[in-house]
């Protein structure tokens with residue numbers, strides 16, 4: 149640092165005018181009337197990911213060709229990118245800030261690419277040897293797998309119980325193979341299960357009980373929602389009337405089911421109903437789907453509905469079953485009544501009300517019901533509530549204090565990423581519990597970066613046709629080069645991506661690159677505002693208060 | 695993670711007296727970063743001469759010689775000759791002059807060193823008027839601009855002097871235009887010029903918030919729009935013959951650039967249209983020179 153030089157006499161002065169020192173004694177920061185502040189915001193993709201993935205973060209690594217690092221960043225919050233790349237409904241992507249500029253980043257495809265890369269090219273680092281703490285995880289669906297995985301990574305001794313032969317829960321037994329083939333699922337599950345003791349065909353409440361859980365320091369319960377809701381109509385116990393979910397489980401277990409030329413009715417409008425209808429069609433059935441509201445109220449994912457519509461499945465809206473009868477020739481006579489939409493119910497959707505005198509008849513060989521599933525908590529004597537928040541008070545004292553729950557048991561939206569996220573959160577709670585702490589669910593105070601935070605001058609629109617060919621030309625299978633190209637389109641909404649603009653454009657050298665990223669040297673910053681204005685992603689902001 | 699590199703470290707460039715958002719200082723720091731320590735700056739009267747420091751202080755990390763307004767080119771030639779005499783030809787002599795010294799007052803001496811092809815890197819930071827003396831028009835001030843000497847009602851009616859083609863007719867080895875918004879391009883051109891022997895001329899647009907009556911935060915945006923609207927196209931001329939566009943602009947309407955600056959506030963619609971059509975024409979000419987790949991030949995009078 150130079151000091152201000154004052155010549156005391158003529159002798160002090162040099163013979164010619166020559167500088168003796170620098171100017172850094174001149175703290176030009178005093179000129180400032182507004183101040184640049186670093187204010188990283190939450191990218192909307194990250195904000196909307198139920199599993200809590202740092203999407204922007206892994207795209208940034210992918211941009212720079214750091215695929216392994218990108219994959220490991222995903223694994224920090226989601227152990228199953230391949231599964232999610234295939235079946236997650238991607239709320240991240242529908243909120244992508246790039247959507248209105250040219251096209252959203254195809255995050256789903258990126259995730260699928262990463263998942264596939266992980267199967268082929270990734271060797272997980274060795275696990276810590278299991279410590280003294282023991283945890284039991286009941287249910288090997290996505291929530292249980294996620295809880296088990298994050299506990300095992302931290303050195304907890306984990307035993308995972310499931311009543312089925314294969315792990316995966318709905319992933320294995322529910323979601324049909326044309327959406328998620330089990331031979332792709334298996335290797336991803338194998339990676340997750342490393343170091344975890346998996347006990348198959350062990351049903352809690354039948355093969356073991358609360359007594360057996362005493363030797364565990366914590367228990368995670370992720371048994372999902374498998375009890376099909378009843379319709380409460382006459383004839384629903386007839387032999388030809390079956391649970392849609394059980395049908396899917398049968399097909400996915402490899403049992404041969406023949407529906408050739410059979411008339412099949414599927415009742416419901418959710419994901420299960422869609423999968424049942426599409427599976428029945430693939431097995432040769434003439435399928436009709438009956439839903440009591442309209443397509444706009446269908447709880448199934450939009451994508452799923454699109455696919456459904458593209459298949460020769462007959463869709464009947466605004467109809468509700470009122471009775472099923474067996475006819476002499478072994479067929480099922482179904483009585484329906486037409487509905488119209490009334491006032492909204494507690495879910496916010498319009499309540500269907502019957503139209504008097506509109507009954508009609510449809511004949512079928514088989515009827516699949518898929519009007520929703522409830523958690524089956526009959527293993528607790530006091531039979532916990534089947535809807536609403538999990539009722540810890542109803543659980544046996546011996547278990548209550550060390551019990552954690554996740555997945556479809558909770559009143560969350562029932563999706564794979566929600567299950568994964570709740571499983572990981574439960575693992576974090578369990579680890580804190582082992583340390584004698586308690587994690588409260590953090591209140592969301594995120595400032596989400598919107599489209600206005602992006603300086604679009606720094607981004608070039610892509611040629612959409614070229615992109616389409618490049619990304620989707622090979623049936624949705626992409627290579628490294630294409631993945632990197634797509635990742636390169638990411639705006640990095642609200643988070644500094646070291647573009648250097650603030651550093652390059654500051655007239656006063658007041659932006660310093662340090663190991664903590666880009667920092668403002670307020671001794672010299674004159675507050676011109678260039679840095680914040682030229683930050684492409686809205687990570688800097690001018691604070692007018694100075 | 696990120697490393698501080700180049701010749702500036704520890705606040706070496708900090709504390710100068712340029713206005714907030716000054717383009718000149720953004721440009722200078724990158725030029726010096728590319729040229730390195732073996733450089734002597736020769737600088738005439740102008741913003742750069744009064745803002746680098748208060749005697750006996752200077753932000754310059756290399757020798758910085760102040761010269762009279764009209765004599766910068768001659769002084770630089772003298773410095774060059776002195777270096778050659780003492781066997782230090784590896785040192786770059788760099789002129790750092792504003793548009794006043796370049797386009798107007800020092801034009802004669804500049805033409806002289808160009809004609810002699812002196813081994814000098816002459817860089818003009820063009821803020822398009824005499825700014826530090828109070829915004830008087832220069833021959834670099836664009837058509838239709840307000841200055842204190844071309845006030846409202848008497849806006850500048852002459853077009854900006856086309857300095858690059860004047861110098862091209864001297865057949866010097868390298869001429870380039872640059873903008874601080876395109877920092878990689880700017881740095882590349884400085885680097886290229888550094889390696890060439892003879893007179894090299896770089897013409898860099900330098901946004902000036904007080905003179906342009908623009909928001910300091912917009913200096914880089916304006917430097918970018920000047921290029922994207924073709925008001926200040928980026929190109930190179932080699933040996934006074936071969937012209938290459940260095941960047942394909944988006945050819946945005948000039949109003950995007952003009953509307954952000956108070957100095958263009960008094961333009962009539964007609965004048966704006968004149969600017970648009972002249973801009974289009976100039977860019978078209980540059981483009982055809984770029985594409986034809988033919989050398990630019992002056993029509994010589996037959997003896």
Ligand SMILES: Cc1cc2nc3c(=O)[nH]c(=O)nc-3n(C[C@H](O)[C@H](O)[C@H](O)COP(=O)(O)OP(=O)(O)OC[C@H]3O[C@@H](n4cnc5c(N)ncnc54)[C@H](O)[C@@H]3O)c2cc1C
Nearest residue numbers: 287289290291311317318352371372555556562563564567
């Ligand atoms: C047909 C269908 C399609 C779906 N499609 C999608 C989709 O495309 N995308 C999406 O995001 N979501 C989809 N979902 C929702 C998603 O599958 C669930 O939200 C998710 O699987 C819930 O995970 P979970 O771990 O809570 O439970 P589950 O996946 O249901 O796993 C629970 C596990 O616990 C076991 N279990 C149950 N009771 C016991 C017991 N007493 N003892 C031992 N083990 C027990 C079960 O066998 C099962 O393996 C679909 C659901 C269904 C039914």
Ligand code: SF4
Nearest residue numbers: 193244245638639641
């Ligand atoms: S542009 Fe990138 S950071 Fe922004 S929402 Fe889309 S994927 Fe996320």
Ligand code: SF4
Nearest residue numbers: 654673674676677679
């Ligand atoms: S560009 Fe530099 S001087 Fe201007 S506000 Fe940012 S840090 Fe301050």
Ligand code: SF4
Nearest residue numbers: 644645647648650683
């Ligand atoms: S301008 Fe670039 S380097 Fe600076 S904060 Fe913004 S993203 Fe980071």
